Amino acid sequence: MDNILPLLHGFSVVLTSYNVALMFLGILLGIVVGVLPGLGGPNGVAILLPLTFTMEPTSAIVMLSCIYWGALFGGAITSILFNIPGEPSSVATTFDGYPLAQQGRAGEALTASFSGSFLGALVGVLLITFLAPLVAKFALRFGPPEFFAVYLLTFCSFIGMGQESPMKSIVSMMLGFALAVIGMDTMSGQMRLTFGWTGLMQGVDFLIAVIGLFGIGEILVTIEEGLAFKGKSANLNPKVVFQTWARLPKYWATLIRSSLIGCWMGVTPGGATAASFMGYGIAQKFSSRRDRFGTGEIEGVVAPETAAHASGTSALLPMLALGIPGSATAAVLLGGLMIWGLEPGPLLFVEHKDFVWGLIASMYLGNIVGLIIVLSTVPLFAAILRVPFPIIAPIIIILCAIGAYSVHNSVMDVWFMLGFGAVGYLFKKLGFPLAPLVLALVLGDKAEDAFRQTMLASKGDLSIFWSNGLVGTITVLAIVLLFWPAIVSLCRRMRSPKLGQAVP
Amino acid sequence: MGVLYRTVDFLVAVLIFFVGLAVMIESYDLGIGWIKDSPGSGYFPFRIGAIISLASIGIAVQALLNNASEARTLFVEWSRFKLVLAVFIPTAAYILGIVFLGIYVSSAVFIAGFMRLAGKFKWLMSIAVSGGTVAILFWLFEFEFLVPLPKGPLEALFGY
Numbered sequence: 166m167d168n169i170l171p172l173l174h175g176f177s178v179v180l181t182s183y184n185v186a187l188m189f190l191g192i193l194l195g196i197v198v199g200v201l202p203g204l205g206g207p208n209g210v211a212i213l214l215p216l217t218f219t220m221e222p223t224s225a226i227v228m229l230s231c232i233y234w235g236a237l238f239g240g241a242i243t244s245i246l247f248n249i250p251g252e253p254s255s256v257a258t259t260f261d262g263y264p265l266a267q268q269g270r271a272g273e274a275l276t277a278s279f280s281g282s283f284l285g286a287l288v289g290v291l292l293i294t295f296l297a298p299l300v301a302k303f304a305l306r307f308g309p310p311e312f313f314a315v316y317l318l319t320f321c322s323f324i325g326m327g328q329e330s331p332m333k334s335i336v337s338m339m340l341g342f343a344l345a346v347i348g349m350d351t352m353s354g355q356m357r358l359t360f361g362w363t364g365l366m367q368g369v370d371f372l373i374a375v376i377g378l379f380g381i382g383e384i385l386v387t388i389e390e391g392l393a394f395k396g397k398s399a400n401l402n403p404k405v406v407f408q409t410w411a412r413l414p415k416y417w418a419t420l421i422r423s424s425l426i427g428c429w430m431g432v433t434p435g436g437a438t439a440a441s442f443m444g445y446g447i448a449q450k451f452s453s454r455r456d457r458f459g460t461g462e463i464e465g466v467v468a469p470e471t472a473a474h475a476s477g478t479s480a481l482l483p484m485l486a487l488g489i490p491g492s493a494t495a496a497v498l499l500g501g502l503m504i505w506g507l508e509p510g511p512l513l514f515v516e517h518k519d520f521v522w523g524l525i526a527s528m529y530l531g532n533i534v535g536l537i538i539v540l541s542t543v544p545l546f547a548a549i550l551r552v553p554f555p556i557i558a559p560i561i562i563i564l565c566a567i568g569a570y571s572v573h574n575s576v577m578d579v580w581f582m583l584g585f586g587a588v589g590y591l592f593k594k595l596g597f598p599l600a601p602l603v604l605a606l607v608l609g610d611k612a613e614d615a616f617r618q619t620m621l622a623s624k625g626d627l628s629i630f631w632s633n634g635l636v637g638t639i640t641v642l643a644i645v646l647l648f649w650p651a652i653v654s655l656c657r658r659m660r661s662p663k664l665g666q667a668v669p
Numbered sequence: 670m671g672v673l674y675r676t677v678d679f680l681v682a683v684l685i686f687f688v689g690l691a692v693m694i695e696s697y698d699l700g701i702g703w704i705k706d707s708p709g710s711g712y713f714p715f716r717i718g719a720i721i722s723l724a725s726i727g728i729a730v731q732a733l734l735n736n737a738s739e740a741r742t743l744f745v746e747w748s749r750f751k752l753v754l755a756v757f758i759p760t761a762a763y764i765l766g767i768v769f770l771g772i773y774v775s776s777a778v779f780i781a782g783f784m785r786l787a788g789k790f791k792w793l794m795s796i797a798v799s800g801g802t803v804a805i806l807f808w809l810f811e812f813e814f815l816v817p818l819p820k821g822p823l824e825a826l827f828g829y
Contacts, residue, residue, distance in 0.1 A: 216814050332731065335724045336685055342717045343692050350699075350710045358695050358714055381760070388756050389749045555788025556798060559780045562760055563806070567772065571816050579764050587757070594744065595678055617707045625706040 168294055175522030179530060184227050188527060191228040192535045195235015200243055200546050204561055205253075206236040206477075206494040207603065208379040211372045212568030214501050222505040223520050227527040229501060230481070233494050234286065234531050237437070237477050238539045239546065241278040241470055245271055246547050254437035254473040257445040261458060261465030268461055272405035275543055277463045278470040280413055281420065283536045285471035288424040289431065289478025290528045293485070297514075297525075300486035304511035309622065310629050312510075313615035314639035316608060319489050320601075321647035322433055329598045331650065337592070338601035344369045345609025352617060364577055371500050371606045372572045375493070377582040378599050380565040382589020384558060401543050409463070416464050419448045423468045427475025431491050432483060437476040444472025478528065485521060486511060489608070493600040496607045671747050675732055675740040682729035689721030755787060771821025777803045 179185075198209030210229050217225035240255035245262035258278060265274035307315070324334045347358045348368025359365040413420075423444035430440035448468030449458045458465045480491030481498070488509035490496035502509045513521050539546075569582040592599060623629035631637045645652065692714055699711030732740070745753070759779065766775030780799035784790040790798075810816045 216816065330728075330731075332724050332727045336721055336728065339717050339721045339724070340685075340688070343688075343714065343721065346696075346714045346717065352707075353710045355699055355710045357699060357710055358692060360691075360695055385753050385756060389745060389753050391749065391752070553788055555784050555790070556780070558756060558787075559763075559776075559783040560802060562756075562763070563776045563779065563802075566764065566767070567806070567810070567818060570767075570772070570818065574817070576764070576768055576819060579767065583757075583760060583764060586760075590753070591677075591681060595681055613713050616713075620703075620707045623706075625703055 168298055171298075171518060171522045172294060172526060174518070175524075175526030176530075178223060178519050178523035179227060179526045184224055184523075184527070185530075187224055187228040188231050188531055188534055189538070191231025192235040192238075192531065192538050195232035195237075195535075196239035196242070196539060196542075196546055197235075197549065198232060199236035199239020200549055201557065201561060204564075205240075205379055205383065206233050207497050208376050208383075208565070208568075209236055210494055210497045210501075211375040212380070212564055214372060214497065214504070215568060215571040217501070218504060222502075222507055222517075223523040225501065225505060226498065226520070226524050227531070229498060230524060230527060231531045231535070233477065233498070234528075234535045235538075236494075237286075237474055238279060238282060238535050240473075241282065242275065242539070242543060242546055243550060245274045245278065245466070247550060254441050254477070255470070256438070257441040257469035257473075258466055260445065260469075261460070261462045264459070264461035265463070265466065270461070272401045273409045273463060274466050275401055276406045276409040276540065277413065278466045279536055279539050280410060281423070281467035281471040282474040283532055284420055285424050285427050285473070285475035286478045286528070286532045289428055289475045289482075290525065290532070292428050292432075292479050293482045293528070294525055297482050297486045300482070301511040301514040304487055305515070306635075307511065309615045309618040310632070310636050311639065313612060313619055314630060314636050314643065315487055315489060316612040316615060318639055318643040318646065319483075319608070320605070320612075321643040323601045323604060325646040325649035326433065326439075329596050333595070333597045334601050337597045337599065338605045341602035341605025342609045344374065344602075345371075345606050346613075351610065351614065367573065369581065369606075370572050370578065371603060372497070373569050373578050373581050374585050374606055375497055375603055376565050376569050377585025378589035378592070378602070379493075380568075381562065381582060381586025382593055382599075384561060385586060385590040386593050388554075388558065401540065406540060412463065413467070416467050418451065419464055419468050420471055422447055422451070423471035424475045427472035427477075428479045430472070431476035431479030433491070437473040437480070437492060440476035441469035441473040445469040478532075481524075481528075484509065485513060485524070488513075488611075490604065493603045496600075496603050500607050671743040671745065671750075673740070674742055674744045675735055677744040678732035678735070678740070679729050682725045682732055685725040686722050686729070689718045689723075689725060692718030692721065694718075759783060767819055769821060771824055772818045773803050773807055774821055774823050776806065 179188075194213070195209065198204045198206070210232050213229065213232060217229065237254070240250060241258050241262070244250045244255040244258040245266050248259050248263040250256040250259055262274045262278065265271065320338060323338065324331055343358065347365050348356070349366070350357050356366060426443050426447065427437075427440045430443065431437070445465060445468050448464055449455050452458065452462075452464055454462060454464070477492065477494070480495045483489045483491050484495045484499050488499065490499045499509050507513065507517055507520065565582060566579050569579045570576065572578055589599065619629055629636070630640045696711035696714035696718065699714070700709030701711040701715040702709060703712070759782065763775055763779040766778060770778075777799045780802055781795040784795040784798060785792060810818050
């Protein structure tokens with residue numbers, strides 16, 4: 166248990182009045198971000214990131230990660246009260262959450278979902294506390310070939326495990342790589358993909374892409390779908406909260422299952438959205454009341470929320486230990502690390518103990534603070550959604566513009582943001598996943614550097630990626646994951662040949 | 670009137686194909702092979718462009734063969750797309766406004782105009798909300814966060 170001491174040290178770092186104030190601020194902003202359509206975890210963090218450039222890294226990450234937790238909590242509020250998922254990961258929460266609200270049981274649904282989220286996140290943080298240092302210690306042995314293999318693994322698993330068409334995932338990811346290439350090549354000093362235009366010489370900042378794709382794109386999709394916020398009111402009082410808590414232990418099996426699913430989907434980049442659907446599906450399969458799912462079952466609210474939070478939290482494990490983000494928001498946070506001058510990767514645990522353990526400690530505190538805040542302020546945030554959209558929409562756009570401008574103090578970036586917004590709208594409607602694009606944009610340069618350093622070391626011999634057990638295993642695993650859907654369908658066909666013939 | 674989902678899917682794939690092609694052409698001169706023992710500057714970009722183009726051909730073919738009922742519905746109703754344009758075009762005008770008027774004045778006009786035209790609010794209400802919001806933004810960014818945002822002639826008049 167040699168992780169307890171650094172964790173306690175982390176608490177001592179975080180528990181200053183300044184950091185705790187930032188934590189509250191982060192959670193509140195995060196809930197607003199999660200509640201409003203058009204603002205979500207990734208772009209909420211991206212918009213506020215420029216404001217933290219001058220802050221201490223630990224304080225900055227405490228605030229930004231709290232925005233992330235707040236956004237995850239906030240997504241459930243709109244799902245349950247308005248039948249509108251504020252975040253993609255809370256789509257599954259609408260299935261049973263909204264029927265419950267229609268029956269006048271919104272208070273129970275909200276309490277159950279928040280508590281489930283809290284427990285899921287707690288499991289995720291525990292996993293990080295005990296596993297991340299071990300992974301980081303192990304990864305200290307990694308050289309460029311191993312790192313490239315791990316990057317390959319991440320990219321391949323995004324394509325193989327993604328929910329969307331693999332072809333569209335590939336295009337989205339490759340466009341991200343192409344955007345990452347723009348600007349000066351760090352190894353040769355040559356300008357790449359600028360098409361002779363000086364505006365592109367600085368490169369395209371991932372923050373601009375995130376704000377445009379997720380922020381402006383989401384607004385455009387929202388306005389097209391024509392949302393009317395006619396929500397149910399929440400009757401959340403201490404009595405309802407304690408009654409619901411008393412009933413929660415009944416769902417212990419669902420809670421454990423969803424937490425495990427979430428952790429798995431978070432560490433492997435499956436994402437919170439996939440985790441929430443899987444959590445819901447599996448809970449339904451095992452439940453004795455499975456017929457009543459979809460008509461207002463508390464269990465149907467607990468399952469997806471627990472999984473989504475467990476996944477959202479554990480997505481930070483590979484980010485901290487390996488420098489590889491498990492979700493779009495984690496990718497933005499990772500970009501933040503680089504901006505604050507920290508090199509993500511296993512060395513963080515050695516060289517920046519304060520930062521890492523401060524962040525982990527803030528996850529415990531942030532989720533407790535978050536649970537208390539959401540339980541006590543739901544009516545307030547529900548009121549935000551009753552503000553008419555013609556007021557909300559321009560304000561969100563203005564916040565996006567300010568965020569994009571302040572990255573480099575350049576209006577050109579705001580135009581890029583608008584362009585990314587149009588792309589985001591098209592891609593969302595056509596089913597191109599956006600997370601691979603962001604991931605590739607953040608990691609592209611590092612992956613290329615790792616590859617070229619490996620090649621310099623091996624004198625251009627590709628077999629270095631199979632040269633020892635460690636790197637060989639990771640490479641093979643990456644290729645297996647890339648072709649995972651094909652492998653699964655092949656296995657199915659071999660097992661039941663008749664079924665295989667029936668399916669063309 | 671309007672275009673089918675399938676058609677847009679196809680057209681976007683064609684567009685992406687040309688993006689891939691452009692990436693390949695642009696990186697060709699950088700050296701797409703190996704220079705001594707390491708890939709040249711154009712090695713990765715060229716292959717990225719190639720994969721983009723190849724995958725987009727795949728998407729285009731899939732789009733053409735896609736006969737599912739969703740693929741044959743409209744990509745977007747014209748009446749709904751008008752709403753999208755009603756947000757997109759004013760946003761472009763707003764960014765143009767940032768260049769000439771500064772971000773605060775442009776934001777105030779943007780909110781008030783949007784409320785008046787899209788939300789049918791009364792002028793007084795529109796001006797009050799936009800003025801209040803911009804005042805809060807000004808206070809936050811100029812005094813609290815100390816992030817200098819672009820300013821125009823009006824702010825110059827007051828000495829900012």
